[in-house]
Amino acid sequence: MSLTGKYLHIIADITTCWNSFFLNWQHLYYAYSIMVPTLIRIINRLQPSIIIEDERHASEIDFRNHENIFDDEISNEDDEEENPNPKTIRKLKINDPINTTLGQKG
Secondary structure (H helix, E strand, O other): OOOOHHHHHHHHHHHHHHHHHHHHHHHHHHHHHHHHHHHHHHHHHHOOOEEOOOOEEOOOOOOOOOOOOOHHHHHHHHHHHHOOOOOOOOOOOOOOOOOOOOOOOO
16 A cells, blocks of 8 residues: 555644644643753752851741731841941831822822
């Protein structure tokens, strides 16, 4: 049994379709192979850990408690107000409103 031109044309169409499917699968495979190690690296950096050799001390981050999420920053702001030092880095006052009109006239 020989293949006629009609069957060769169908095989060519299927090959074209599968080729585009394969290229898309290949792009997804490469993206996924990059995403997984990156996500693992991010998770490991966010986990609380103390490594004395590298002198890196990651503080514990509690993602479940939203009530006092900015307490450290607020206490730092209070300390700066009590003992002002011009060389310290200014922190944003998160409880004070900010003018965002940029000089626009009403």
